[in-house]
Amino acid sequence: MTPHTIRWGIISTGGIATTFSKDLLVDPATRGVTDVRHKIAAVGSRSVPSAQAFIDKLKAASGPSSWGAQNGGLEGTKAYGTYDEVYADPDVDVVYIGTPHPFHHQNAKAALLAGKNVLCEKPFVMDVAELDELIAIAKENKVFLMEAVWTRFQPIAYAVQEAIQSGKLGRPRRVTAELSSFAHIDDRADDDRMIDPKLGGGALLDLAPYPAVWSMLALHQHPQNTDMEPQVLDFSQRIYKRNGVDEMSAFTVKWEGLAEARLLNDFTAWTPRDNACVIDCDKAQLIIDHPLYRPERFRIVPHPQTVAGSSESEAPAVKPDDITEETEHRFSIPAGNGMHYEADHVARCLRDGKLESDRMPLAESRVVQGWLDTVRKGGNSVLKDWPHIAGNW
Structure with missing residues (x-):
């Protein structure tokens, strides 16, 4: 069976986004996964050179993530100087938000309003009122939303x-x-x-x-x-x-x-x-x-x-x-840092048409x-x- 490939848009080029992106490029077979794969379709940063430098570092990386760079995981990856361009890219299936948490609400809101599925780093937002707004937008736009609590999926x-x-x-x-x-x-x-x-x-x-x-x-x-x-x-x-x-x-x-x-x-x-x-x-x-x-x-x-x-x-x-x-x-963890487990889960949710995770439900993020x-x-x-x-x- 051909694995289902999910195309990611990466928001921010800091440390957490780097770790997550490298894990996307680890060979799924090293963790016994054969049904899903990951591709980084776009990277958004404050400038095009910054986004391109991030992509270039991923391409040059050694270790487990080099598999993805050699097997299409970074093929045609676009470098954008704004986040909005990532949200508007038709080749992006889901947006990973790795900005500092005070910006999670505005970044996730913009992505959801653009009709994108969203995986947002923790803490999800700064308060429950912000989270409630994101949940309402996700439901209205019929898109997937999940907090990136990667430990739950190990x-x-x-x-x-x-x-x-x-x-x-x-x-x-x-x-x-x-x-x-x-x-x-x-x-x-x-x-x-x-x-x-x-x-x-x-x-x-x-x-x-x-x-x-x-x-x-x-x-x-x-x-x-x-x-x-x-x-x-x-x-x-x-x-x-x-x-x-x-x-x-x-x-x-x-x-x-x-x-x-x-x-x-x-x-x-x-x-x-x-x-x-x-x-x-x-x-x-x-x-x-x-x-x-x-x-x-x-x-x-x-x-x-x-x-x-x-x-x-x-x-x-x-x-x-x-x-x-x-x-x-x-x-x-046989290869990578361990964030790929949650990425695999998101890929399966999107493949199966789910708008919410049963492992990381929005109600529990709200708690x-x-x-x-x-x-x-x-x-x-x-x-x-x-x-x-x-x-x-």
């Missing part, structure tokens, strides 16, 4: 969910997840995207979508969950005084009747390497390694009272179905966006009053 994410939903670990009780990165913020310029308020800087918007992935997969999509609108119970922020963005944000979300998630992001510390996420269940803990955006290992660790030789005198008797030994589960809104608007960072303050910079 093989390890499916394996973690299967382990949790199998019932072998019992009911989930709590998720604790952290993505922190010592970002050397004192050494960064004021206009660095990590800390610049105009670019949506701060730990919350930059890092929080990743701990949210695992709480959504483990709890929100759990068969026993009936709470489709989990709320933030409490939160705290530590503000970076130089420019007023948050350098740390932590918050707790509750799924009524099931469990809670405690999520942490910090620019001034590192994530624990071998327990970035702990999903605590009745019979064991499922522990995921750092980095949470692309982990390669999780472990299932029994509770102390079920471990052979446990000295806890009051521990209950071990039952036949209890977990008594630790197991390790590894999932390496997480609501958490970010609650923490941002309730905190003391300079972004609490966005978008009203955006025009003051």
